[in-house]
Amino acid sequence: xxxxxxxxxxxMAMIEGAVGVALVDYTSGMALGTIGxxxxxxxxxxxxxxxxxxxxxxxxxxxxxxxxxxxxxxxxLGGQYHLIRLLKARGGNGLFLYLALDNKRANLxxxxxxxxxxxxxxxx
Amino acid sequence: MLLRLASERATGALLRxxxxxxxxxxxxxxxxxxxxxxxxxxxSATGRLRPDGWTQAIxxxxxxGAVGRYLVDSGLVSGGELEICHLGALFDAAFxxxxxxxxxxxxxxxxxxxxxxxxxxxxxAVERETLRRRALLDRLWAHPETDTAPVVPSPRSARPRTxxxxxxxxxxxxxxxxxxxxxxxxxxxxxxxxxxxxxxxAAAGLVETPRPAAAAAPTPPSDVARLMAMSADPDVAxxxxxxxALEATx
Numbered sequence: 172x173x174x175x176x177x178x179x180x181x182x183m184a185m186i187e188g189a190v191g192v193a194l195v196d197y198t199s200g201m202a203l204g205t206i207g208x209x210x211x212x213x214x215x216x217x218x219x220x221x222x223x224x225x226x227x228x229x230x231x232x233x234x235x236x237x238x239x240x241x242x243x244x245x246x247x248l249g250g251q252y253h254l255i256r257l258l259k260a261r262g263g264n265g266l267f268l269y270l271a272l273d274n275k276r277a278n279l280x281x282x283x284x285x286x287x288x289x290x291x292x293x294x295x
Numbered sequence: 296m297l298l299r300l301a302s303e304r305a306t307g308a309l310l311r312x313x314x315x316x317x318x319x320x321x322x323x324x325x326x327x328x329x330x331x332x333x334x335x336x337x338x339s340a341t342g343r344l345r346p347d348g349w350t351q352a353i354x355x356x357x358x359x360g361a362v363g364r365y366l367v368d369s370g371l372v373s374g375g376e377l378e379i380c381h382l383g384a385l386f387d388a389a390f391x392x393x394x395x396x397x398x399x400x401x402x403x404x405x406x407x408x409x410x411x412x413x414x415x416x417x418x419x420a421v422e423r424e425t426l427r428r429r430a431l432l433d434r435l436w437a438h439p440e441t442d443t444a445p446v447v448p449s450p451r452s453a454r455p456r457t458x459x460x461x462x463x464x465x466x467x468x469x470x471x472x473x474x475x476x477x478x479x480x481x482x483x484x485x486x487x488x489x490x491x492x493x494x495x496x497a498a499a500g501l502v503e504t505p506r507p508a509a510a511a512a513p514t515p516p517s518d519v520a521r522l523m524a525m526s527a528d529p530d531v532a533x534x535x536x537x538x539x540a541l542e543a544t545x
Contacts, residue, residue, distance in 0.1 A: 174414075175375055175379060198491055
């Protein structure tokens, strides 16, 4: 039964290579909580910007007539991985977890797995 | 005003004509607005909290001002969920409470809200987010009339609807009677989110505000009416040219 701050802290501590993590509302683009980041990565800006990514994908699926849900979205940069995980629980409708990873230190499969666990804890 | 209260670490309620902000030691702890659905609506809409659970919490802990803590301690909702819903409701109500208005602004020192401490937010963050939200709305569709007027699905949109599922829920409730605030309440979503969806739908040409002209077709002044009665055969060609010219300039 984690509150948002502990869940985010846990993500930063547990996930190897985590640079920053945010809990974002994708309709308004507001970050409900952020941790990490820094002068190279403003998480509030990243939160607002990435809502467009999520919305674009949802719209594309709608046009294709895909009756499915997005579990997560992976964006691979030169030096970073950005992982977007949509919260599925009833209370988390319209939220996503946004995780930025340093790709030299990160283990992608492990990070996905841990992010899934953090999502589950947030919604217990 | 809000930032000044924050700098003097004030505790109390900031009352404005479109909502109230509650402060504890200069931090915003809660906000309410008649336009925005309350935290109770949002918690019940997701199905996590039954209405009797909510009334029970108010009865047990309302007098002590610790409803939030009671909800978590009694296992009715989890800490994360309460925080998420509370923050959503807080920023939503604050957006309307802090909207520019000519109405009076008062501060009642010492007033506290019965929800009790959940997660305080810095006044600067609330102020900044409110401004960001206003800019976001204007960027989507710079016609604020869709925020308060009831909207209807546009009859001209014959093309297939490509609204996302969340927007379609809004579209389904747009019946020309409900305002965006009513739609938000019916769906149990924040009012600002509904404004966003409505403006996006309006920008995509899927909804519009009903034409007020039909309701209030004014009767022409008597001399004009007399002229209209005299010329039974209006100059159709002239009217067409006039219409085309108007359309070209608009």
